[in-house]
Amino acid sequence: MARRPTIKDVAREAGVSPATVDRALNGRTTVREETLRKIADAARAVGYHGRGVLDHRLDATVPELRLGVILLKEKQAFYQSFRAELERALSERSDIRGTLDLRFAQSQSPEEFSDLLSDLGRRSDAVAAIAVNHLSLDRVVQELKDKGVPTFSLLNDFAQGIRRNYIGLNNMKVGRNAAWMLAQVASPGKLAIFVGGNRWHGHDLREVGFRAYTRENAPGYSVLEALVNLETRQLTYEATLNLLDRYPDLRGIYVAGGGMEGAIMALRETRPAGKVALVVNEVTPDSRAALLDGYVQMITETPLREVCVTLVDQALRALAAPDATATEQLFLDPRIILPELL
Numbered sequence: 537m538a539r540r541p542t543i544k545d546v547a548r549e550a551g552v553s554p555a556t557v558d559r560a561l562n563g564r565t566t567v568r569e570e571t572l573r574k575i576a577d578a579a580r581a582v583g584y585h586g587r588g589v590l591d592h593r594l595d596a597t598v599p600e601l602r603l604g605v606i607l608l609k610e611k612q613a614f615y616q617s618f619r620a621e622l623e624r625a626l627s628e629r630s631d632i633r634g635t636l637d638l639r640f641a642q643s644q645s646p647e648e649f650s651d652l653l654s655d656l657g658r659r660s661d662a663v664a665a666i667a668v669n670h671l672s673l674d675r676v677v678q679e680l681k682d683k684g685v686p687t688f689s690l691l692n693d694f695a696q697g698i699r700r701n702y703i704g705l706n707n708m709k710v711g712r713n714a715a716w717m718l719a720q721v722a723s724p725g726k727l728a729i730f731v732g733g734n735r736w737h738g739h740d741l742r743e744v745g746f747r748a749y750t751r752e753n754a755p756g757y758s759v760l761e762a763l764v765n766l767e768t769r770q771l772t773y774e775a776t777l778n779l780l781d782r783y784p785d786l787r788g789i790y791v792a793g794g795g796m797e798g799a800i801m802a803l804r805e806t807r808p809a810g811k812v813a814l815v816v817n818e819v820t821p822d823s824r825a826a827l828l829d830g831y832v833q834m835i836t837e838t839p840l841r842e843v844c845v846t847l848v849d850q851a852l853r854a855l856a857a858p859d860a861t862a863t864e865q866l867f868l869d870p871r872i873i874l875p876e877l878l
Contacts, residue, residue: 541582550578561589562627600633601626603851604656605690606649606665609767609794610640613820618840625844634848644733644766646670653677657685662851664688664703668735674698686854688847691838692738697863700854703846706867707738710836711745711792713872714815715754717834718788722813724756725787728779732767732793742792757787765795772798780806788813800826819873827875835873842868 543561547554552571560575572590579587605622607615619638626634637660639652649667656663657680664687667673677687677695686700693702718727729746731739743762750757760783765772772795779786780802789812791799796816800823803812809830816823817836826832846866854860 541584543584545582546575546578546584549582550575561586562623598631598633600635600661601629601848601851601855602635602637602659602661603848604637604639604660604663606639606641606652606656606663606667608641608666612794614794614818615640618844621840621844622847625841625848629848632852641667644668644735646672646735649673650676653680653687657683657687660685661855662686662688664690664847664851665694666690666692667694668692668733669694669737670735684858686851686858688850690843690847692736693865694737700863701850702865703843703850704738704866704868705836705838705870707741708745708748710817710870711742711747711790712749713745713836713870714742714790714792714834715746715749717815718790718813719750719754719757721810721833722757722787724754725758725785726760726783727757727788727790728760728783728786729762730765730772730775730789730791730793730795730799731762732795733764736793739792746790746792765791765793765798767794769795769798769801771795773802774798776802777806780812786812788815790815791817793817796832797822800831803831827873830875833874837871837873839868839871 543554543557547557552575556571557575560572576587576590579590603626607618609615622636622638626636637656639656641648641652646668649665650672653663653665653673653676663680663685674695677698680687681698687695689695689699689702691704727750729743731743747759750759763775765775772791776789776799789799799814803814813833814831815834816832819835819837823832823835827835
């Protein structure tokens with residue numbers, strides 16, 4: 537039986553690397569059209585089974601979707617997974633030629649988010665971002681809307697009433713779930729909460745939900761003043777050590793955004809597993825290990841694949857009906873991860 541041609545055969549015929557062929561097959565924007573045509577010709581010449589995908593990407597009659605997206609913290613595992621799911625959601629659509637223009641914000645500055653949105657809006661059909669809530673973003677999103685470029689807020693809502701859709705979790709419920717878990721596993725005492733910053737609307741809602749549940753259903757617990765950690769490991773680490781030193785009756789901690797690695801490190805250094813309960817967000821190597829070791833009691837995970845598939849679908853809907861005025865919140869169900877589920 538003849539051997540089935542592989543990506544390496546296509547790469548050898550086209551005179552490019554196997555990694556370039558892989559990018560071409562997955563629809564990533566780093567492959568120039570000239571190179572894509574060379575790869576498609578090579579795939580036909582060697583009889584590669586995936587040549588139809590390449591031909592499809594070169595078919596000018598297939599509508600194009602240029603999607604611009606802003607994420608945070610490029611080196612963090614969560615945002616690397618987010619990037620992979622965005623690329624996957626675009627590449628799996630057979631009805632469009634999707635291209636992704638992805639930027640990573642370097643700060644939490646409203647000015648940087650505004651500049652990135654404006655720049656992406658000039659070269660994209662639709663834009664989406666995880667960004668802070670600030671009036672300067674409202675102005676940019678309104679300008680983009682006036683030009684026919686819909687904007688989507690991801691995970692943290694901003695430009696309410698102007699942006700097209702919010703896609704993410706119901707953050708009020710996420711906060712209530714965290715408080716419920718701590719009340720189940722921790723004895724009565726003080727609870728601490730970390731938020732990323734004062735402009736993260738999603739974190740504000742998580743804090744509101746957390747406090748509301750505790751006030752209504754867990755009278756034996758008191759919630760300390762929220763601590764801002766800028767979603768950084770070091771600040772969270774130092775603040776957690778300070779909390780443990782100041783409050784001997786600290787029973788639980790909820791990290792509403794990023795920076796959970798610092799809280800995990802501080803607890804590992806100073807307390808037995810489970811002595812102070814910890815609830816965090818997103819499954820990473822650190823949070824997974826801490827859950828298995830008993831330092832974390834629950835992880836709330838964002839369904840990234842569903843977020844990205846929904847974003848692509850809603851962007852196409854918005855471009856098909858540019859005069860629609862509805863600005864919806866599309867709440868997705870989180871995954872609740874407990875030790876027995878890993």
